[in-house]
Amino acid sequence: MSETYTKLDIITRPDKFEELKNALVDIGVEGMSVSNVMGSGTQKGMTTKYRGTDYTAQLLPKIKVEVVIATTPVQDVVDKVYEVCRTGNIGDGKIFVYPVENIYRIRTGESGAAAITNKE
Amino acid sequence: MSETYTKLDIITRPDKFEELKNALVDIGVEGMSVSNVMGSGTQKGMTTKYRGTDYTAQLLPKIKVEVVIATTPVQDVVDKVYEVCRTGNIGDGKIFVYPVENIYRIRTGESGAAAITNKE
Amino acid sequence: MSETYTKLDIITRPDKFEELKNALVDIGVEGMSVSNVMGSGTQKGMTTKYRGTDYTAQLLPKIKVEVVIATTPVQDVVDKVYEVCRTGNIGDGKIFVYPVENIYRIRTGESGAAAITNKE
Ligand SMILES: Nc1ncnc2c1ncn2[C@@H]1O[C@H](COP(=O)(O)OP(=O)(O)OP(=O)(O)O)[C@@H](O)[C@H]1O
Ligand SMILES: Nc1ncnc2c1ncn2[C@@H]1O[C@H](COP(=O)(O)OP(=O)(O)OP(=O)(O)O)[C@@H](O)[C@H]1O
Ligand SMILES: Nc1ncnc2c1ncn2[C@@H]1O[C@H](COP(=O)(O)OP(=O)(O)OP(=O)(O)O)[C@@H](O)[C@H]1O
Numbered sequence: 323m324s325e326t327y328t329k330l331d332i333i334t335r336p337d338k339f340e341e342l343k344n345a346l347v348d349i350g351v352e353g354m355s356v357s358n359v360m361g362s363g364t365q366k367g368m369t370t371k372y373r374g375t376d377y378t379a380q381l382l383p384k385i386k387v388e389v390v391i392a393t394t395p396v397q398d399v400v401d402k403v404y405e406v407c408r409t410g411n412i413g414d415g416k417i418f419v420y421p422v423e424n425i426y427r428i429r430t431g432e433s434g435a436a437a438i439t440n441k442e
Numbered sequence: 443m444s445e446t447y448t449k450l451d452i453i454t455r456p457d458k459f460e461e462l463k464n465a466l467v468d469i470g471v472e473g474m475s476v477s478n479v480m481g482s483g484t485q486k487g488m489t490t491k492y493r494g495t496d497y498t499a500q501l502l503p504k505i506k507v508e509v510v511i512a513t514t515p516v517q518d519v520v521d522k523v524y525e526v527c528r529t530g531n532i533g534d535g536k537i538f539v540y541p542v543e544n545i546y547r548i549r550t551g552e553s554g555a556a557a558i559t560n561k562e
Numbered sequence: 563m564s565e566t567y568t569k570l571d572i573i574t575r576p577d578k579f580e581e582l583k584n585a586l587v588d589i590g591v592e593g594m595s596v597s598n599v600m601g602s603g604t605q606k607g608m609t610t611k612y613r614g615t616d617y618t619a620q621l622l623p624k625i626k627v628e629v630v631i632a633t634t635p636v637q638d639v640v641d642k643v644y645e646v647c648r649t650g651n652i653g654d655g656k657i658f659v660y661p662v663e664n665i666y667r668i669r670t671g672e673s674g675a676a677a678i679t680n681k682e
């Protein structure tokens with residue numbers, strides 16, 4: 323099979339989720355799974371003093387949107403995330419891209435790209 | 443090392459979890475991690491009107507079962523998921539398959555397949 | 563691009579998290595995302611009787627720490643996890659290592675290692 327599938331983890335501000343979800347649907351993303359994480363990123367080196375205590379690697383609430391794509395180009399998703407989630411301030415988040423070996427649709431037993439795309 | 447390891451994310455109906463967990467143990471799956479996600483899938487294109495508002499990409503509660511396997515064949519897991527989770531209705535869910543580079547058992551320092559299999 | 567990136571899922575005891583987070587920052591880990599999972603592992607075969615019922619594959623609360631690294635060696639993370647999380651008792655947990663294809667910083671559009679490392 324020469325199909326390739328990719329997973330993106332989009333970790334961003336919780337208040338961007340509704341707009342992001344609709345924007346991803348608009349560009350043809352086949353589905354998504356959303357969960358809450360606590361995250362720390364590149365601010366970690368900058369220790370903050372708060373009431374006499376050093377706070378390094380403070381954890382902030384983020385949403386993680388997992389998107390597996392088969393026919394939508396990765397770059398389309400990345401560009402759409404930039405459009406919706408970029409404020410220019412720290413906290414905008416990160417996108418991590420992973421290889422996917424296969425996909426199965428439990429209802430029908432279809433595999434590969436067909437497992438996440440609609441026929442009609 | 444010629445060993446290969448694989449991760450499966452099984453995203454399905456929450457009420458199938460107990461039966462699925464026991465079925466996976468029966469076929470020799472070495473362990474699993476379970477969490478809740480909110481998901482949307484291939485229904486997304488079908489906009490629903492509810493009290494005058496369009497609902498696209500509505501999110502539904504799903505469970506995500508993460509299973510890393512070393513000696514159990516991927517197909518055995520897929521077949522067992524079909525057996526337990528297929529109702530034939532939309533909402534049965536998806537399986538995503540990912541490559542795994544290595545595994546470590548924190549207690550002993552074992553790596554590879556040995557890190558998730560029992561010796562006895 | 564000859565850069566490689568790696569993701570580690572560290573699944574361990576919740577009460578080790580604070581110490582682990584600080585230890586990972588100390589070795590230069592660029593960020594992390596933390597969530598709660600319920601897990602079962604290699605004890606699963608050992609059925610426990612509790613009030614007359616067989617409990618197999620009992621689920622225990624664990625934390626999952628996801629760490630994507632670009633410049634920090636995998637072995638440094640693994641060694642640090644052993645140092646902090648190994649008690650020698652069952653329940654110390656597992657580390658799963660995954661390939662990462664790319665990384666994007668949403669704020670700036672940087673990709674690759676530059677997306678998770680600080681310039682200053
Ligand atoms: N190396 C990493 N591994 C795993 N998760 C990470 C990593 N770096 C960042 N994250 C996740 O992404 C979230 C956003 O990261 P970070 O704080 O670096 O972003 P940011 O503040 O938007 O970025 P920047 O400061 O570069 O503008 C973090 O809270 C964490 O959940
Ligand atoms: N492309 C995707 N990327 C990430 N997660 C997805 C994707 N497609 C589906 N999911 C996850 O899987 C869950 C089930 O998907 P979906 O609703 O498509 O399944 P289904 O209704 O059982 O399938 P079908 O409608 O094909 O019978 C979703 O709620 C979501 O959590
Ligand atoms: N094969 C697996 N696939 C997915 N997650 C797993 C797997 N094995 C273990 N886990 C996760 O890791 C956690 C710890 O696993 P396990 O109970 O095997 O570890 P442990 O008791 O510390 O190990 P050991 O008994 O080998 O010392 C589990 O609760 C589960 O969340």
Ligand SMILES: [Mg+2]
Pocket residue numbers: 363364365412413
């Ligand atoms: Mg930051």
Ligand SMILES: [Mg+2]
Pocket residue numbers: 483484485532533
């Ligand atoms: Mg569906």
Ligand SMILES: [Mg+2]
Pocket residue numbers: 603604605652653
């Ligand atoms: Mg165990």
